[in-house]
Amino acid sequence: MANPKPLQTGRVGRRSILLGVATTIAAGSVAQRAQAQMAGDPLASWNDGPAKQAVLAFVQATTSDQASKSFVAPEDRIATFDQDGTLWVEHPGYGQAMFALDRVHALALQHPEWQSQEPFKSVLSNDPAALAKFTESDWLTIAGATLAGMTEQEFGKIVTHWIESAKHPRFKRRYTELVYQPMLEVMNLLRANGFRIYIVTGGGQDFVRAYAQRVYGIPPEQIIGSSLVTRYELKGDKPELMRLPKLFFNSDNDGKAIGINMFIGKRPYASIGNSNGDREMLEWTGAGSGVRLKMLVYHDDAAREYAYGPAGGLPDTKVGTFPQSLMDEAKARSWTVISMKNDWKHIFAFE
């Protein structure tokens, strides 16, 4: 990968979180847990309260009575979930950002010039203060050097290897162990009632595809995410898709509504997110007729996970920002805000 170029931003001018996604559950366990839950309380990790009730009422309203006005035909049962901060831990950095930083270390031997060249120098010297100050341009340089310059197939293998070995700095567990058990229960409940679940992530589509089937039971064709321009090349007789250091689609903010329209062409009946980047997805979902589930996960549990906001006086953050304006809109539009602290009995399966 000679001369890595900085990743160029594409059509959408907003901040890209292509560097954004990462999750651990043993293979096969999704289905087993689903069976166990169906036997008793399908939302066993949820405390009783308005959030749990909102999910149960939604499923009841849309699937139980074919004669009801709120009944939804099986082919239209679409639910869209954000990933980072909604399905798994996004602090201290989006999973894909953590992956990219690890890749800089892994590729450093091939790039001796990085020892004296920013932003690589700061990454290689493990300088958290410098990392916290990285600009969008710094992240794009890192993305260009770590996410592009290989075929789609090669990239998938690199991500798979990383996800099977990398550990979260605080929890000392694989990222895929840091998925939220209550959200897996919601996904299983929706699936058991005929919903098709899509992930709509600001992170990389191909990054999430590398593990979403195993971790969430969600196949590649139901992963919508940010993507790079790819170039079709014949190597000998064999075609390959080369990943270029140029953003093609930014699946964040307005890009989430645009991506849902482009990839699905149907309006979801349920959407769950956790940050400013999910605002348009929830607006788009809520604009449909009938009963729609719109929820935001609110990270207010510093003891078991993280607390960041700044709504409600929580610490500010660039990763998974939940500003007061989003809290105000949630209230005005009657979106359900899930308090991790109060609504979730367990956060992780390993607790």
Added chain:
Amino acid sequence: MANPKPLQTGRVGRRSILLGVATTIAAGSVAQRAQAQMAGDPLASWNDGPAKQAVLAFVQATTSDQASKSFVAPEDRIATFDQDGTLWVEHPGYGQAMFALDRVHALALQHPEWQSQEPFKSVLSNDPAALAKFTESDWLTIAGATLAGMTEQEFGKIVTHWIESAKHPRFKRRYTELVYQPMLEVMNLLRANGFRIYIVTGGGQDFVRAYAQRVYGIPPEQIIGSSLVTRYELKGDKPELMRLPKLFFNSDNDGKAIGINMFIGKRPYASIGNSNGDREMLEWTGAGSGVRLKMLVYHDDAAREYAYGPAGGLPDTKVGTFPQSLMDEAKARSWTVISMKNDWKHIFAFE
């Protein structure tokens, strides 16, 4: 729609056939016909021969024996079909081009300046010689004036109205009546054997979505096609997606392989096309392991439909070009070429 701007081409430099798609079968009839066919010969409109045998052998190899090396797991049974010239008539112009020309007439009263302004003037004066000489830039101007400047919802309504009323100039039937009965049989056979069918069209994704469910039984999330940039707008409280006169994705040529990777993330086991624009889709499909079906429809029946090539000495055409180099590649890679004249007993359901 004041000041329509010409459609701008996007990232892929090749000729766009966004102006490209159009099809008639009574609602509900797809399922009925499917049932009828399953009872007897599933490919009743096909003459016995290598093309028919290729389809039957493929289905047999991939679905009949779970212990076989060529067996394909149900979740991986993906088939991709081009639309124009593969599923329905594409001459004298792609369906979406015919739609755009009709729209110029429909919008002419709101645009008195078009009477003296090319390319609109030639369209309004019904000058086939001038139309035949239209450049790519002329078509993009027409596309910008007729496909953009409204919301996604509004566009869907306009297409639906057109498809229900417009008639093909030669056959004097609705475009949706001009689907190829033998291809409907292949789709039904594949579906009956657990394949999910995607349309991968160089034409407009939203154009095809407006009728694909009714005509082919294919839902919006299984339509991959060219698309415009859309802009997310809040009108009052309500979000809309506005169609802008700028190409976002060109789903033709290499764009077909790129689109399959982006929208599905799995390699198809069967791909059927009919022109140069389908070359990369068939290459991409053929590069997978196991048994794969790769077919090209060859329009060699001037009496019942059209004959154009120029492979095999047929007349040259800009619409659905099938050059000698494609015929050579088909031979070299063992793709099956379907002769409409020899392989199809019936072309249309109304025969």
